[in-house]
Amino acid sequence: MRLRRLTVAAAAVALTAVAAPARAGDATTPPGVVTVDVVGVNGSGCPQGTAEVAAAPDNTAFTVTYSNYLAQAGAGSGGTEFRKNCQLALRVHVPQGFTYAIARADYRGFAHLQRGAYGQERANYYFQGDAQTARSTHQFNGPRSDSWQASDWTAYTDLVWAPCGEDRNLNVNTELRVYTGSSNPQDLSFMSMDSTDGSVSTVYHFEWKRCPAAS
Template sequence: MALSMIFAPVSAPDSAPPSGPVTVNVVTVNGSGCPAGTAAVAVASDNSAFTVTYSQYLAQAGPQSAPTDIRKNCQLSLRVHVPQGFTYAIAEADYRGFADLHSGASGMEQANYYFQGTSPTARVPHRFSGPFFNDWETVDRTDVAALVFAPCGVDRNLNVNTELRVAAGTSDPSTTSFMTMDSTDGSVNTIYRFAWKEC
């Protein structure tokens, strides 16, 4: 089915977000990277973006790890309510965290998102190689021509899927490497930046 049949027509992108209230509520949360109560969502005061903060999102490989620890994922279903007469797309997603990857180890972050009833966006893997001991950040951007907007006047959940993987590779078998997408103090978070249109 063509996108033009799925989505109501919208005008050219509006340069400014709507002034009315925008809310983002977590409907469901699933995945080993975000046990219940460990993911929080907040909308920027200027309606330009919303953030997701995790507190237990960690993948690791090494002697201190369980076999299932090498891959962690999180699937959020979000209800985004926007002022009447507006619709939105996700123009950019910024993912952040911390990694301690020993020499020979590797890590990977990837994500996608989609509106309920539509096809997911492509997953773009972002890879890191040890030795690496630092904060990390990746950015997924969507060209203006490729933006997928929520249907006008219809509530459709926004589904956000993220994943972290860590592989021990040829690293010293006595060491543990890890990669997080979490923040205990709220200073590190994932940012989803809106693009706005009038319906």
């Protein structure tokens, strides 16, 4: 697959608005340029060319923006339409002497759920060669027809750090599911993690620390 490197400008304002406040004792955000390369894309929620990745210019986070990520149920939806997923393999290039972990992830989209229907957003992320982290699940119940948001936080003591001095892919997995539940199966319910204008993005917040000095 052709390697893609995407620019940072489009997500700058949104990333600044949602960046988590710094905690006492955190490592200084590294100087220089952090880039994120997409080295693998797979899943029904992100057909080729429908997922864009951008690093924040202040090195605090990166965004993933989807343009065709929608799960639906009812109203004659196909048997597999109730579940959509996306698996991204990302190569994060960081300044020498630093390593990173994902401290928080913010997921956003739109949900139209009939009374009795419900939708779920699931996610996890892990480094190539490491065991997968626990998959978080957020549920949204109908009736509702509005934007949704969910966040996953990791305590500092539980952070999983990229190995210093090694190039390991960061694997990011997400999933949407919609169930008709007790709603009328002829009524459509859906849940998306996309935006027609590109303004809705998933945001992954970095935590930084310095690598041990070579002996």
